[in-house]
Amino acid sequence: MDEQKFSLRVSTDLKQSHQVQAWFDKSCASVIETDRIRCKLALIEAFTNVVRHAHEELSQDTPIDLEVTLSPYKLELRIWDFGIPFDFDNRLRAALKTLDDADGLTGGGRGLLIIYQGMDSVVSKRTEDGRNCLLMIKHLAQDDEEGERG
Numbered sequence: 068m069d070e071q072k073f074s075l076r077v078s079t080d081l082k083q084s085h086q087v088q089a090w091f092d093k094s095c096a097s098v099i100e101t102d103r104i105r106c107k108l109a110l111i112e113a114f115t116n117v118v119r120h121a122h123e124e125l126s127q128d129t130p131i132d133l134e135v136t137l138s139p140y141k142l143e144l145r146i147w148d149f150g151i152p153f154d155f156d157n158r159l160r161a162a163l164k165t166l167d168d169a170d171g172l173t174g175g176g177r178g179l180l181i182i183y184q185g186m187d188s189v190v191s192k193r194t195e196d197g198r199n200c201l202l203m204i205k206h207l208a209q210d211d212e213e214g215e216r217g
Contacts, residue, residue, distance in 0.1 A: 073135045079122040087114050087133065094135045098142060099208050105185035106142055106205050112178040113146050113201055121150025121199065132198075144186075144203040153199055155191035159183055 073094035077083040091110055095103050114131065122129055129149055136143040162179045182189055188204040 070136060070138045073137070075133045076130050077133070079118050079125060079127050079129045079131060081115065081118050083118075083131075084111060084114060087111065090133070091135065095137060095142065098137070102142065102205055102207050106144060106203070109182040109185040109203050109205075110144050110146075112181045113144075113203065116178050117146060117148045117150065121148045121153060123150075125149060140207055140209075142205045142207055144201075144205075146201045147194070147198045148201075149198055152193045153191050153201075155179070155189055155201065159189075 071094075073090070075087065075090045077086060088107065088111065091107050092103075095106065098106070110133075114133070117131055122131070132145075132147040134143075134145040136145075159179050162177075182203065185205070186203040187206050188202075190202045192200055192202075194200050
């Protein structure tokens, strides 16, 4: 299989999560189920975070762009949003520290941990056009193996 790309643009609305999930399922139907479930969960957590946090003060018409790049050994998910810059690594470290505390994740951060545990690499950056791009990468298990992390 050659590299394939699938794109979707949705509005800033949690109701769009059904469309996002259907698009992902169709785009990634060939991916082994365990990897597909982990990636889909990370995608939905990231999409929900964009709507609830990054686009909280923005119009519901503000677009969110999604892209899946699928190759034989890797799945890449990208989400572009117009929110304020977001430092995934620092927020993740704070969530991991909170997880180690006695009270657990009372201040949030569960979604970041789900994304981190489901993916092999997560990078957030600000693009030249003023958007944030969250890149999530999963190295795919092959037919005779199951991917494990987290």
